[in-house]
Amino acid sequence: MPLLERKDSVTIARGIISKSKATETEVVIDSAIDRFVRYAEHGPTQDADRGHALVRVRVRNKTPEGYREATASCGSLEPAAYKAALERAQELALVAPPNPRLAPLGGAVMVPMVLRDRATIDQTFEAKARWIKLATEACAKHGLFPAGLAQTTGISRAIVNSCGREVLSYQTRAAFSLTATGKNGEGWAEAIARTIGALPIEATVQRAIDKALAAQDPEPIEPGEYTVVLEPAAVASLLLFTGYEGFGAREYEEQTSFLCGRLGQQVFPPSVTIHDDYRHPAWASLPFDGEGTARTQVVLVENGVPKRVVTDRNHAAHSGGESTGHALLQPSSHGPMPQNLVLLPGKQSRAELVAGVERGLLVTQLHYVNLMDPRELLLTGITRNGTYRIENGKLGRAVRNLRFTDSLVRTLGTLSGISNEQVVCGALFDGECVVPALRLSLRFTSTTEF
Template identity: 30%
Template sequence: MEQELLELAQTIVSECQADQAEAVVQDGTEAVSRFANNVLHQNMQEWSRRIDVRVLLGKRVGCASGTVADLDDARRVVAKATELARVAGEIPDFESFAEPQPIPEAPPAVAEDVIQCTPAQRGALVEEALDVARERSLAAAGALSVRSGTLTVANSLGVAAVHSSTATHFHVVMQDEDSAGYASAEGRSLADTRVREVAERAADKATLGRNPRHIKAEPLAVVLEPVAAAELLDMFSFGFNALLYQEQKSFVCDYLGQQACTSFLNLTDDGLDPRTNVRPFDFEGLPRRRVELIKDGAISGLVHNTYTAARAKPPTQSTGHATQPPGRWGPLPRNLIVSPGEGSLEDLIARVDRGLFISRIHYLNYVHPRKTILTGMTREGTFLIEQGQITGAVHNLRFTERFVDALGRIAAIGCKGERHGSVWTPPLLIESFSFTSETEF
């Protein structure tokens, strides 16, 4: 399959009469089994093949994409991109598509059990979670997702990169009368979803969450479970986008080189790290370089694509973080890793005199991106910690926090991390986090 997709991309690029051409082919299958009220209620599978083509004529770039079933479909996408390039205005500072670079060998990224997974197998896995719900008289809602796909990039300058991967994700909310608990797991194989264990964790939280108390919204210490920490770090990481930096929209403009965070915080992006969803190259076919974004607490790096690297002062090399064409949002880190610290989750909790344990965050959004002010809600597993122990559940709270400052108040990082989305992180203990309003549930 990989060879077939690479030949497709190289064929249409070689046939193109433009100054330069680039083709990105994404081919894959995705299946999602959703359940709620202890029943599978949405269950789907999709196969798609999509091509994104960029064509360069002088300094004019045309972009076209399309779903394709055969070579003729792909040729039509190239023709459309060429047609658009002819009428597009010039991009004065656009230099070139990417020059080829060696792609390092990546760790294994395909799990055969995902490739072979049938609807019945997905259903059986979901039933494991439903069994837990029924045993505990809870209502389960969640989803099991399995994906397999191949990313192929080729351009007329000689870039030729292809990589296949699989990914799995399972998450569940266990609900009781006045409580709910969330847990999730993901990886590249079905085994990584650990369905029964995850369901048990969520059920434990739902049970522990009964009779939640109301507490006043005020600054409090927080222990962020990896899911919650990952959601915050993922949103925060947009600021390492070199395009936002060049447009003066990023917090990095104010902090580059400065000791903004706790001295033992290290945040890197590494597409080859097997703890993340391995991506050896980006959407321009360039190797994803390891970038230190926060080093020993100092804001230390940005991620680039070819365009932002050429515009940088002084010009630099792409770090291999181009996003899907046309890439208008700029380069993004998608393989983030927080270096682990010492101590278990329980050790972090034990260090809190009074604070909150947070399982999950809902509807996180920037209030002010340049200042990294974020707001969001806690959700499905918010517990009060008193004198080093969880003493019960509390109603959910809203926080409004300048996150770069919060990273300066990290008191401890746990030793054991988890992958959630684009981030692998251990739990974090933050000495003070600004809660600004309350709920009744």
């Protein structure tokens, strides 16, 4: 099933809108092609070549007390199916209580379309098999157990509404990862890019193997507060929580955000600047949000001072400003969210960060990070895939994994170095961001035996 072309999406959406009896109607049409292979010691273990389409219809009827709104969706482009979805949405909207907070749907906007990378979307399974052989054979040479993923994805999204909004764009993503496991320690590396051509497969394989070999036979270590150099993947696991739980207007309004009482204050060192930037060259993000509003680049933290939260149309209307273009698909109980976080790099190399540590740790990755207290961004999680001592500025032996429990607000306040890198990283939960490595202090509350 190919990705939808603009004319197909818009024709379907307009057809649905023309049949709607609601005051306002919005149609979102997604199509996706996903091809992936997971692998382990004997090669591919799971794979899929799959296509998908989803039509989402949002209707709203205006009343003096506010809009009555509801949504229905169907995994089909068949007229009977989306007609039924429209009817279900209309039926739900009839009984929905009016919501006085809802702003009218947005009107016409000019949003440039991001093109798809056909070579990435069309990459063959034979090519993925070659990547996998490279990884499994390299691991075999070193007696390591491989596990990883090779994936290429293309999506299209069109948002059309009855107020004249009509936007469509494409998104392409390629990813390759390897976890290499020895008898007593693991290493990992991952590459994420807009196109397959930008994926450094051999370097990724080598990096995972180097990490694994250095991670064998880790020494016991005591919990406590350590100066750490967090590699970009570990930084991403922490930073993404500011997006999930802090920088959105809804969390701020509901008083659950760590920004409550901190906007405009010098909360972090002046070296910390965080943007939300959909135009960053590291990714091909959709140029519009879940309401079809053009995304904007937002300075969230400038020189250590939190500046603002991101909004959607409803929150912008409530606070008297313009939407920053950060709506999720509507309606959403989460509220607006930054989905393209960029922590700006510093000037030092990663090696220089390490060289500045007298006694501390280098952390490759943080696993299963979760939130304990949103107001302080109190987080817990565990190190993974290679944690190493740093002594007198030099990398030393691997140590056993440790659990940290610390406030991100506190720990960013101890920041003493930012690397000059910009790496796209994800985490166990949803989302990706562009981050450097950081040197700071982190509190570890328990240890493991591995």
